[in-house]
Amino acid sequence: MNKNKAKQSNRIKRHNRVTAKVQGSSKRPRVAVFKSNQYIYAQVIDDKVGKTLMSISDYGGKKAKPKTKTKDKKSEVAFKMGELLAEKMKKEGITEVVFDRGGFKFHGRIKSVADGLIKGGVKI
Numbered sequence: 001m002n003k004n005k006a007k008q009s010n011r012i013k014r015h016n017r018v019t020a021k022v023q024g025s026s027k028r029p030r031v032a033v034f035k036s037n038q039y040i041y042a043q044v045i046d047d048k049v050g051k052t053l054m055s056i057s058d059y060g061g062k063k064a065k066p067k068t069k070t071k072d073k074k075s076e077v078a079f080k081m082g083e084l085l086a087e088k089m090k091k092e093g094i095t096e097v098v099f100d101r102g103g104f105k106f107h108g109r110i111k112s113v114a115d116g117l118i119k120g121g122v123k124i
Helices: 002-019 075-092 109-118
Strands: 028-034 040-046 051-057 096-101
Touching: 028 109, 040 075, 040 109, 051 075, 075 109
Parallel strands: 028 096
Antiparallel strands: 028 040, 040 051
16 A cells, blocks of 8 residues: 555544544534645534535635635635634524544644634634
8 A cells, every 4th residue: 555545544544533423513513624735625514414504615616715815825725714614604603613624633724724713703
């Protein structure tokens, strides 16, 4: 098994372990974060119903994208995404969430999203 396959396999194992313990509800939904090499995605999920309440991404498609300069660092974009997601959540009346890091280590862009949520007024 090459190095990248092993890293991905280990991340998926961590993700399954974390997801088994972390469950979202309508009062306290789960914020699931996924990052690729280029983009980062975040979803607010109610696990009791099995429904995604809202999502955000820095991908250029139809999803909401934070307005940033083209030269911003990835972690700065992730922080702005967290703030924008916090604004959307406050409009819907969501003030507390459970944070699901998706098996990724809690640093870099994952931590930036969490910091943006906290700065936006959401309790993790």
